[in-house]
Each structure stands twice: as structure tokens, then as C-alpha cells.
Amino acid sequence: MQHALPDHLTGTLLEGRYELGPRIARGGTATVYRAVDTRLQRVVAVKLMHPHLAEDPTAADRFVREARAAARLSHPHVVSVLDQGHAPDGVPYLVMEHVAGSTLRDVLRRRGALPPGEALALLDPVLDGLAAAHRAGLVHRDVKPENVLISGTGRVTVADFGLTRAVDQHTATATVLGTVGYASPELVTGQRVDTRADVYSAGIVLFELLAGRRPFEGGPLAVARAHAEGAVPDLRTLDPGLPAGPARLVARATARDPQRRPPDAGSFLEELRAVRSGLRPAELARLPPPGSVRGGPPAPPRDSGATTALDPAGAPTAALGAEAAPTEALGPAAPTEALGPAAVRTEAPRPRSTPTEIRRPPGPGFPAASGRPLPARRPGGSSDPWRPEVELRPTRPLHAAGTLALVALAVAGAAFLGWLLGSGPGGTVSVPDVRGAGPELAEQYLAGAGLGNVAVHETADPVAPAGTVLGTDPRAGATARTAEQVVLLVSAGPERTTAPDVSGMPEQDARARLEEAGLTVGSRTPVPDDAAPGTVVGQHPEAGHAMAEGSAVELAVSGGARADSAPGVLGRPVDEAVRVLAEAGYPARVEESLGAPFGYVVAQTTDGAEVVLTVV
Known part of the structure; x- marks a missing residue:
């Protein structure tokens, strides 16, 4: 549910039209306020860019350009952009349709995993709205439950196209602008993204709706690596009773190779509706098992090749810059075969054999206590049924190759560990003291100390002016890893x-x-x-x-009704005379004579409702 909180901008009137009410959301690039359009007398939502970001002309221009791109969309399942302008201090803002209700994240927190029918029904309008954006040549790039709004009447809309870019404007970048928990492999690794990136994110949302948790857990860097290098777990390994159709749908949408996904949200929507129509009523209404509501196994070690489920609460939104991970950690991975429409039969790997010695059983002609092994089989073969038909001991070349591989892995692991604990995200630095600075300057100080993962949290303070850094978490002087998030505690002014x-x-x-x-x-x-x-x-x-x-x-x-006549104040000090007249309800006008060196009233006259005092 959106919680409205007043702050220092509440009550501000933008361009003589939009009166800001309480704050309802704050993100990495902007703050959203419930507001009133005084011209049309309707409630709207105003998204105001953070002032420290608006100082960057490139960021401000991009904010305005993307707002205009989002305004081109007109669809019942997309939050409408109504207007755009600039605050008195030059900060750009945009005006959006206000949707009163909750988010899909609220539904997941409240209920956990959903039956397949409800999960598919919730994703249907989301894909419908994204399909409209894709037809207009736009990619959302930040599809997640927080950006899916559900009104009080049950209308589902996709919000926050703040990261939207036109398809032809996408370029390779080393910065992940979306939420890492839902980011596609190509977005994580800085490759060119298109509509299939939104399909991947929508597939992760469907995974969470069916499982009650996301496929990967851990810190932003670990989750990004899992998306870039791992495969999304098969839902039926987590819930064997889940119908095969929804599981295959998730596997297809979240294929690591974009070529194996539906090309856009419209195609994904067609496949979803086909799966939904093919399920029996009992399958649509099937309740998830109790264990799939919340929780999950622990995250794998940093250098583990496996990826596991699942993060119940979801990792926070994080921007991974070029320095957030080594190039080899987030480089493009080999394509992964996704589950197709039909079930794929795989043969379980056979356990590796170990050297085995075959002994004869005791009996006639076989000394029971000798315990000596039989010699290896001769090339010509033998009719002895107790002789093995094949040699089970590995040959020397394979043994040598395995040893070399283990040595190479050990050397690579040691090198990676050295980087991790040295200049990599495992290295440690001391948190600088940035109290009293503004958020932008404080972030520069932290970045200079090697701490680039910074979040801002506003808190009321009765003394510090709004926008002043009160401290950090971890506190100044504490030791923190370079990949660890540092929270700037910024004053929002008094409550x-x-x-x-x-x-x-x-x-x-x-x-x-x-x-x-x-x-x-x-x-x-x-x-x-x-x-x-x-x-x-x-x-x-x-x-x-x-x-x-x-x-x-x-x-x-x-002080009661005014007396019929003004009280006499002759001879009194002027201050006392003025007070007595005011208590009686008569305003006084003082006229000084000869500079009024003594300050006493020497004359009193009434001029209408006003008493004129002459003072010497």
C-alpha cells in the first residue's frame, strides 16, 4: 500500500497549477507526490526529479525525453503521463495519473505464492500494457512487482516508465539501471537490450507469483552474476505438483539466450493465454504447497558455479557500475537450452566408477581365507563368470588430465580470492565522515574512498536543514567492503x-x-x-x-466588548497608555512633541475609532 508522508515540499504550488500533497514514493531518480491539479480539480501524481540529479544537464534532458516518450502511450493498463514541466528551481517534473490502491508487491507480501489461475490472470494485463509500449517502440527496462499498480476496483496498470528508452536509442552500457533481481542477462552484462529484456523480467515476475519468491537471492552482485551466468531453476523442481504449462512458460521467457524467448510482450501474452486456456479448472485453482509461500535455501558461495533459489523479500534496487564486478564475472555466457513446449527427457548422469577389486566367493577350489584379488582380464577374454567384462580403473592419461584440471582450478580460485579481498568487492575501506555535506558532495567523498554503492534515506530532524547529511550507516570510521551499500541519512527537515x-x-x-x-x-x-x-x-x-x-x-x-468611551490615559507613560487603550478596544496613534524626551501623554483626543495621544 502506498503510504503518504508530508515533507518540506508538501504545499508547494508548481507553475501555478499543481499543489503538492504528501510524498507517496521515493526512488533512485525521483520522488512522487500525491497532488491536486487546481485547474481541473483532480488528484494526480507528480514525479519530481531529485535536485542533485537535475544539476546534470544530461540526466535532466533524459528525464524530459523519456517523459515525452512515455506520454505517447495511451492504454488502459499503462499509467498515463498527463503533463511535464519545471519547478521554480529548474528541477523537471512530470504529472501522471494517480492510481489509488496497492502494488503487486503488496499482494506478494500478503499472500505469497498464488494459484496458477490467479498468477496468470495478474500477469495478463501487465503484458498487455507492455505490448502497447513495445508496439510504440519503447522498452520499459524495470518491470517488477513494485511497478505494477492495482486500483481499488481491480484495474492493473504498469507504472514508472522512468527508465524507458526508445529501442533505437539503446546502446551497450556497463551500468544496470533496473532492479537487479529482475534484470535480464544482457542488461546485467552491458549488452544492447530490446523488448526481450522486458519479457525476461516479466518471466521472473511470473516465477515469483507461482513460487512466492524470486529465483536468485543474495547481494546485488551475486544476483547479477546468477542472472548473467546461471539458469533460472525449473519451477517443477521446487513444486513437483505445478502444472507443466506455467513452468514451461516461465522457462521460455527466462531463457538466458534472448533468441529463445518470445520476441516481445505481445507474443508472450499470446503464449500465456494459450497456456491458461489449456489448464483444467482444478489446475488453475491449485493451491501452492505451504513451503513455497516464503523463504528459501541459503545463497551459494561467491565462487560457486551453482545458482539457487530463492530470495523471499527481494534484493533492493541497485545500480551496478563498471567497477561493481570484474569483466570476467559478468561477461556474456554461452547460450543455455531452455525447456521447449514439450517435456525434455534427460538422462541422469551415471556415477563415476571407482577402482574395484573383484574377489571370488568361497567355495570348492576357492580358498575362503586367501582374500587375494583375481588378476585382470586377459585380452583373449575368459569364460569365468566372476571376472569383470571391462576394466573399471581409470587410465593414466585421464588421471593426469584430472589432476591438471584440479591444479588449474586451484590456481584460478586463489587468483580470484586475491582479487576479491584486495582491489575487488571483497576489499575493505574506512567510511569517511560526510556529516553536514549535501547528498551529492557526500556521494563524491564516498566514491573517492572506494564506496560506490550508495543509497539515500531521508529522516526528519528538528534542527538540521533539509538536504543536510546527518550521518551514514555504517557510521563514519567503520570498516566496510567496497561492494557494501552505504546509506546516507539525509535530513528532511522537521516533521x-x-x-x-x-x-x-x-x-x-x-x-x-x-x-x-x-x-x-x-x-x-x-x-x-x-x-x-x-x-x-x-x-x-x-x-x-x-x-x-x-x-x-x-x-x-x-477581551470582552469594547467600552462605550475610551479610558483616560493622561499623564501615563506612552507604552502603558497604548496598552490600556488596546485592552479597551481602542487603537492608539502617537504624536510626539518636541522629540518626546519624557515619554508621557499630555493630550488625548478621539478621532473616530482611533485615539490620538500627544506625548512629550
């Missing part, structure tokens, strides 16, 4: 609250109500009013205004 309406309350009740809202009482001004004395008759700021916690609200308190 925001809304001024309550205290007009008409007795002063003491108004004070208590303001304190409950986290506010204090500022100046108290008595004013003449027909309300009972001590009743609050006005406040500043007005009710409903967003304020920082701890801020003061000024109160105007009734």
Missing part, C-alpha cells in the same frame, strides 16, 4: 503537521489542542470582541496550514 482550528475555544483548551498537534502558542493579543473574555477569536497561521513541528501559532483572545 510537518497541520495547524488545527482553535477559534471559538477557551484559551486553555486551545493551548492543549495545539500541543497535541505538536505546536506551541506564540504571542497572545487581547482584542475587543462580543465573545466571552478569554475566548480565542483568531489565529495565525490559519487552520489547515502545514507547519513544522514545534512552530508557534499566534492567538487573538477576546
Whole structure:
């Protein structure tokens, strides 16, 4: 479910039209706010790029270009882009359709694995929306459950085309911009990607819907290696009772070789509907076994050739730069044969034989206690039934080759371990102290120390200005591995609250109500009013205004009805005279005579509703 939280931008009006409400999401490139289009009086979602990213002209131009590309889509299963503009500080934003409801990730957290019928029904509109994007020449590049929105009426839409690129704009890159847990092998290894990358990600989503967890677990680097070098596990090895159709569908969509996948989301959708129509009602409604709801076996060792299931919660979104892994770790792998439409029969590997000695059983002519082995079979053969027909001992050349292979593997493993614990992601550095800096400068300091995996977490702080780094996790001075994620704790300013309406309350009740809202009482001004004395008759700021916690609200308190005539204040000090008149409900205007060296009232006249005091 989307949780709305006010922050320092709540209440901001963009270009005189879009009034920002509470924050509903924050990602790696932008923050999303629920907002009101004041011109059309409708609720929308405004996606505002992070200011430190907007300072890069290339990133800002790409944000605008991709927003315009996404706006070309008009489909019931794609979140519509309605408008685009720039905030007063130049930060670009885009306005999207607001979908009130939950995400597919919420469904997975709540229910775990789903029956095949529900899983296929949920993926159907997702593929329908992606197919519209593919027909328009766009690739989403970040298909995951968090980007699948489900409205209160059950409408399913694909959101966040922020990583979208036109197919002809794709180039090889060493940076993974999507979520690693759902990234295709070609995206992980920096190769050119096309619509088949979205097909792979959608296949991983279907795997998670059927198994309750993703196929690979571990840190971002380990998961990226698994996608690049391993094969997605067969779902039927995890759940033997699963119908063969959905398992084959997942295997085809997640083939490591893009040529073996459906060419685009439209083709994948046709295959999904064919599989769904071929399942019996009992197969569609089959409940997953209890063990497939959550959890999974531990991650394999770093240098293990095997890949295992499964990460229940999912690894966080991470960007893998060129320095995140050695070239050989994420290089292109040999194509993997995927399961076809028909079941593939494979022969179980035979266990390797070990040297065996054949002994004769005791009996006539066979000394029971000798225990001596029979000699090897002669070339001419023998009719002795106790002689082996073939030699089971491995020949010397094979033995030598095996030894050399083991030595080569040991040397390679030692070299890899040296790199891992030295300059590779296994190396350690000290976390620098970046408190007080801005997020962008802090990231530069961390990158200079060898820590390139940085995330930003905003937290309220009553003292530090918004955008100031409060600290890091791990803390400054701690030892961290170069591949480890460092979290920047950034101040979002004080907590925001809304001024309550205290007009008409007795002063003491108004004070208590303001304190409950986290506010204090500022100046108290008595004013003449027909309300009972001590009743609050006005406040500043007005009710409903967003304020920082701890801020003061000024109160105007009734001093009772104004007297029929102004009290006399002749001979009093001017400050006292003005106060007495104000309490009686008469504003005063002071006129100084001879520079007013003494500050006493020597004359008092009434000019309409105002009292004029002459002071010397």
C-alpha cells in the first residue's frame, strides 16, 4: 500500500497549477507526490526529479525525453503521463495519473505464492500494457512487482516508465539501471537490450507469483552474476505438483539466450493465454504447497558455479557500475537450452566408477581365507563368470588430465580470492565522515574512498536543514567492503503537521489542542470582541496550514466588548497608555512633541475609532 508522508515540499504550488500533497514514493531518480491539479480539480501524481540529479544537464534532458516518450502511450493498463514541466528551481517534473490502491508487491507480501489461475490472470494485463509500449517502440527496462499498480476496483496498470528508452536509442552500457533481481542477462552484462529484456523480467515476475519468491537471492552482485551466468531453476523442481504449462512458460521467457524467448510482450501474452486456456479448472485453482509461500535455501558461495533459489523479500534496487564486478564475472555466457513446449527427457548422469577389486566367493577350489584379488582380464577374454567384462580403473592419461584440471582450478580460485579481498568487492575501506555535506558532495567523498554503492534515506530532524547529511550507516570510521551499500541519512527537515482550528475555544483548551498537534502558542493579543473574555477569536497561521513541528501559532483572545468611551490615559507613560487603550478596544496613534524626551501623554483626543495621544 502506498503510504503518504508530508515533507518540506508538501504545499508547494508548481507553475501555478499543481499543489503538492504528501510524498507517496521515493526512488533512485525521483520522488512522487500525491497532488491536486487546481485547474481541473483532480488528484494526480507528480514525479519530481531529485535536485542533485537535475544539476546534470544530461540526466535532466533524459528525464524530459523519456517523459515525452512515455506520454505517447495511451492504454488502459499503462499509467498515463498527463503533463511535464519545471519547478521554480529548474528541477523537471512530470504529472501522471494517480492510481489509488496497492502494488503487486503488496499482494506478494500478503499472500505469497498464488494459484496458477490467479498468477496468470495478474500477469495478463501487465503484458498487455507492455505490448502497447513495445508496439510504440519503447522498452520499459524495470518491470517488477513494485511497478505494477492495482486500483481499488481491480484495474492493473504498469507504472514508472522512468527508465524507458526508445529501442533505437539503446546502446551497450556497463551500468544496470533496473532492479537487479529482475534484470535480464544482457542488461546485467552491458549488452544492447530490446523488448526481450522486458519479457525476461516479466518471466521472473511470473516465477515469483507461482513460487512466492524470486529465483536468485543474495547481494546485488551475486544476483547479477546468477542472472548473467546461471539458469533460472525449473519451477517443477521446487513444486513437483505445478502444472507443466506455467513452468514451461516461465522457462521460455527466462531463457538466458534472448533468441529463445518470445520476441516481445505481445507474443508472450499470446503464449500465456494459450497456456491458461489449456489448464483444467482444478489446475488453475491449485493451491501452492505451504513451503513455497516464503523463504528459501541459503545463497551459494561467491565462487560457486551453482545458482539457487530463492530470495523471499527481494534484493533492493541497485545500480551496478563498471567497477561493481570484474569483466570476467559478468561477461556474456554461452547460450543455455531452455525447456521447449514439450517435456525434455534427460538422462541422469551415471556415477563415476571407482577402482574395484573383484574377489571370488568361497567355495570348492576357492580358498575362503586367501582374500587375494583375481588378476585382470586377459585380452583373449575368459569364460569365468566372476571376472569383470571391462576394466573399471581409470587410465593414466585421464588421471593426469584430472589432476591438471584440479591444479588449474586451484590456481584460478586463489587468483580470484586475491582479487576479491584486495582491489575487488571483497576489499575493505574506512567510511569517511560526510556529516553536514549535501547528498551529492557526500556521494563524491564516498566514491573517492572506494564506496560506490550508495543509497539515500531521508529522516526528519528538528534542527538540521533539509538536504543536510546527518550521518551514514555504517557510521563514519567503520570498516566496510567496497561492494557494501552505504546509506546516507539525509535530513528532511522537521516533521510537518497541520495547524488545527482553535477559534471559538477557551484559551486553555486551545493551548492543549495545539500541543497535541505538536505546536506551541506564540504571542497572545487581547482584542475587543462580543465573545466571552478569554475566548480565542483568531489565529495565525490559519487552520489547515502545514507547519513544522514545534512552530508557534499566534492567538487573538477576546477581551470582552469594547467600552462605550475610551479610558483616560493622561499623564501615563506612552507604552502603558497604548496598552490600556488596546485592552479597551481602542487603537492608539502617537504624536510626539518636541522629540518626546519624557515619554508621557499630555493630550488625548478621539478621532473616530482611533485615539490620538500627544506625548512629550
